[in-house]
Amino acid sequence: MLRVSIHAGPLATISRFNRLDWLDIGYQQLKANADYKIVLFKIGEGALAPEILPAYPRWSASLWDLVARAIARALFRAENANSVQEVVPPAQCVKKKRAFAEVMSAVIQHMPNAGPAVHRLGAMQIDEHKSSRCLYRARIEEDLRSDHQTEEFYFAPGFLQPSELVLRAVLFWLSGSLDVMPSRPVLSSPKGKMIDGKQYLLIHQLKEPARTGLVRWLYHQRRPPTPTAAAPEGLIDYETFYEFLGKAV
Numbered sequence: 001m002l003r004v005s006i007h008a009g010p011l012a013t014i015s016r017f018n019r020l021d022w023l024d025i026g027y028q029q030l031k032a033n034a035d036y037k038i039v040l041f042k043i044g045e046g047a048l049a050p051e052i053l054p055a056y057p058r059w060s061a062s063l064w065d066l067v068a069r070a071i072a073r074a075l076f077r078a079e080n081a082n083s084v085q086e087v088v089p090p091a092q093c094v095k096k097k098r099a100f101a102e103v104m105s106a107v108i109q110h111m112p113n114a115g116p117a118v119h120r121l122g123a124m125q126i127d128e129h130k131s132s133r134c135l136y137r138a139r140i141e142e143d144l145r146s147d148h149q150t151e152e153f154y155f156a157p158g159f160l161q162p163s164e165l166v167l168r169a170v171l172f173w174l175s176g177s178l179d180v181m182p183s184r185p186v187l188s189s190p191k192g193k194m195i196d197g198k199q200y201l202l203i204h205q206l207k208e209p210a211r212t213g214l215v216r217w218l219y220h221q222r223r224p225p226t227p228t229a230a231a232p233e234g235l236i237d238y239e240t241f242y243e244f245l246g247k248a249v
Contacts, residue, residue, distance in 0.1 A: 001026040001111045002121070004067050006162045011105045011125045020104075020162040025053075025070050032187055032245035034058050036066075040074035040163060048074055054084075058245060059210040061185035063108055063122050063142055068170040071163050072181060084184075091168055091178040092157045093134075099160035102128050106166045108142075110249075119143075126169050138169040144209035148173060187245070192238060193230060201241050202231040214241070217248040 004023040007014040028035040036053040069086040108122035122142040129135040134156035225234020
């Protein structure tokens, strides 16, 4: 299960004492195009009714893309009730009595079904401009991707929901707009290479996060790929690749 915890203050100070909203993202059905069960816990309100994020292609995009879609499904359930592509209503910005946060942080953690081995997979810090109210910039980190910092964006609702600020920051990074969810990612499956009558996938042709995720999974399974001249990071048969898409967590 993934847990997204949202906190008041910078990343360096996060704790259970300054946690605001949090989001649990678990598997309703584990497969290459997985169905996720989402529960959002809102500060002062408690758990919202569970939502389903259907048929999301695993290992195909940033984890923050998955987080944004999960938050959108949970917060804006009416808009997404019959939608395949996640949608968000336009951001509400008011001129007076604007709600704001000086600093807010979020972390993505993998919570195993058993044992204490919790892994941090991503982090975000959203800082308000020191002299301009409701003008923000986000710094975004992720395990299998390079760090990013957004340009400044303006978000001034009459009531600030911590999870919505995280959602709007991710959307601005991914699409350049607070109101636009990018198109759903597609399942990664590059063309292979025929060797001795069998089709193989060249690992270096995979995009992140699938490339590093696959290599880590293969070593964890004690089935490391064998590098060749045509594939410096190794190659595997497609049966093994689809096993990875359907099982690796």
